Amino acid sequence: MKRREFLKSAAYGSGGIWLHSKLHSGIFAPLPQKFSASDTVTIGKTGIKTSRLAMGTGTVGVGHHSHQSDLGVKGLSELLLNGHEHGLRFFDSADSYGSHPHVAEALKHVRRDQVTVLTKTWARNAAGVRADLDRFRRELGTDYIDICLMHCLTEADWTERYRGAMDVLSEAKEKGTIRAHGCSCHSIEALRAAAQSPWVEVDLARINPSGSHMDADPETVVSVLRQMKTAGKGVIGMKILGQGDLSKRQDEAIKFALSLGVLDAFTIGAETKTEQEDLVRRIAAA
Numbered sequence: 001m002k003r004r005e006f007l008k009s010a011a012y013g014s015g016g017i018w019l020h021s022k023l024h025s026g027i028f029a030p031l032p033q034k035f036s037a038s039d040t041v042t043i044g045k046t047g048i049k050t051s052r053l054a055m056g057t058g059t060v061g062v063g064h065h066s067h068q069s070d071l072g073v074k075g076l077s078e079l080l081l082n083g084h085e086h087g088l089r090f091f092d093s094a095d096s097y098g099s100h101p102h103v104a105e106a107l108k109h110v111r112r113d114q115v116t117v118l119t120k121t122w123a124r125n126a127a128g129v130r131a132d133l134d135r136f137r138r139e140l141g142t143d144y145i146d147i148c149l150m151h152c153l154t155e156a157d158w159t160e161r162y163r164g165a166m167d168v169l170s171e172a173k174e175k176g177t178i179r180a181h182g183c184s185c186h187s188i189e190a191l192r193a194a195a196q197s198p199w200v201e202v203d204l205a206r207i208n209p210s211g212s213h214m215d216a217d218p219e220t221v222v223s224v225l226r227q228m229k230t231a232g233k234g235v236i237g238m239k240i241l242g243q244g245d246l247s248k249r250q251d252e253a254i255k256f257a258l259s260l261g262v263l264d265a266f267t268i269g270a271e272t273k274t275e276q277e278d279l280v281r282r283i284a285a286a
Contacts, residue, residue, distance in 0.1 A: 035258050037280040038087025043116075043264050044234025046180040046201055048146055050116035053283060054090035054236065055083045055276070056269030057099035060243065064098035068269050077105035082273045084110055086280050092267040093140075094120040094151060095132065100139035107141055117142060118236075120151035120184060120204075126164035133172055147202050148178045156189035159197045166199055182234070188216040188224070195227045202234040207263070209256040210249075212242030225262040237266035254279075255286045 037053035057068040057076065068076050076099065080091060084106070091106065093099040103117065117140060121132040136145060148169060155161055169181040182202030185191040194200045205228075206214045207221055215221055228235050237257050240246075246253045257266050270276035 031255065031258055031286060035283055035286055036087075037283040038089075041264050043147070043180070043202055043236070045232040046147075046234055048116055048179055048234070050146075050265065051087060051089040052265050053088055053279065054092040054116075054118070054265055054267035055080055055088055056092045056238070056267040057102065058092070058094050058097035059269035059271070062096055064096060066097040066099060066269075067271055069098040069102055071102075071271070073102050073105050076102035077109075079270065079273060079276060080106040081109055083270075083276055084115070086277065088280075089114060090116045090118070090265060090267070092118050092269075095136065096120070096122060096151065100136060104139060104141035112142060116146045118147040118149065118204075119145055120149045121165075122151050124150075124162050124165055126168045129165045129168040133168070133177055137177070144176060145178045147180045147182065148172070149181070149202065149204055150183040152186045153183050153190040153194070154185075154187040156187075156193055158183075158190055159193050159199065170199070180234070184238070185215060188220065191215050191221070191224050195224050195231070195233075200228075200233055202236065203228055204236045204238050204267075206239040207237045207257065207260070207266075208240055208242045208246055208253050210242055210246060210253075212245040213239045222260060222262065225260070229262045234264050235262055237263040240266050240268050250279075251282055251286065254282050258283070258286050 037051065039052040040049050041052050042049050057066060059067040091103050093103045119136055121129055123129040123132050137143065150165060169178065172178045173181055180201045182200045183194050184204035185194055191205065194203050205225055209218060211217050225235050240257050241250060241253050257263055268279055270279060
């Protein structure tokens with residue numbers, strides 16, 4: 001191997017080496033179809049139709065704050081509405097991002113039945129989830145939530161350990177309080193458990209070509225996501241740009257996400273209207 005090639009591979013790390021091999025095996029040949037951020041997609045078997053690109057509100061989101069919620073209610077709601085004007089119909093929020101009031105403000109200016117609202121709960125027991133669902137709907141200013149996920153699961157046995165919380169979400173779906181339930185995972189063990197669980201209707205999964213902020217290397221994660229897709233689960237990608245690590249490789253990362261054939265949609269959190277409109281343009285140009 002030439003010195004330049006060796007240094008390039010070393011800089012990429014293991015995920016980048018996998019990507020490098022896929023580049024030469026044809027995975028990044030021209031995509032078989034044109035894509036748009038505003039394409040209407042269906043999330044698994046839920047029947048929920050929304051846009052391919054979700055507007056993330058939680059880049060580095062923790063403790064009821066995120067880069068997006070720090071824009072203020074006016075700033076973030078206007079950003080969401082700007083995306084709506086460009087055909088984006090998917091609002092991705094969470095209690096831990098502190099973005100519910102911002103989404104609520106945006107919802108005042110659009111038809112509720114024409115947008116998809118996703119949020120996430122950290123509660124791990126029945127009482128906590130029940131209280132969260134009531135509070136979330138008040139904070140969001142809506143009678144129902146389209147998708148509610150159990151947030152940041154890491155345990156391999158979570159489908160047994162948190163059965164009480166899962167049962168409350170199932171009851172909420174029966175009552176029409178939510179339209180679909182599922183999880184976001186932050187370990188490969190939790191992700192594999194989600195793939196095997198009939199209860200999981202939607203999974204929010206970390207995926208990008210370099211393995212940045214992911215549960216395992218890209219090849220391993222993609223293999224699990226294929227199982228989910230085959231089972232009819234809705235699969236939504238997150239960390240598409242590696243929480244900013246791939247900011248200089250955006251076209252590569254977006255094309256990677258589109259090429260996989262396992263993501264119904266994916267979420268990226270822009271912080272300005274310029275960034276948001278650039279994402280829309282890049283997806284169309286992929």
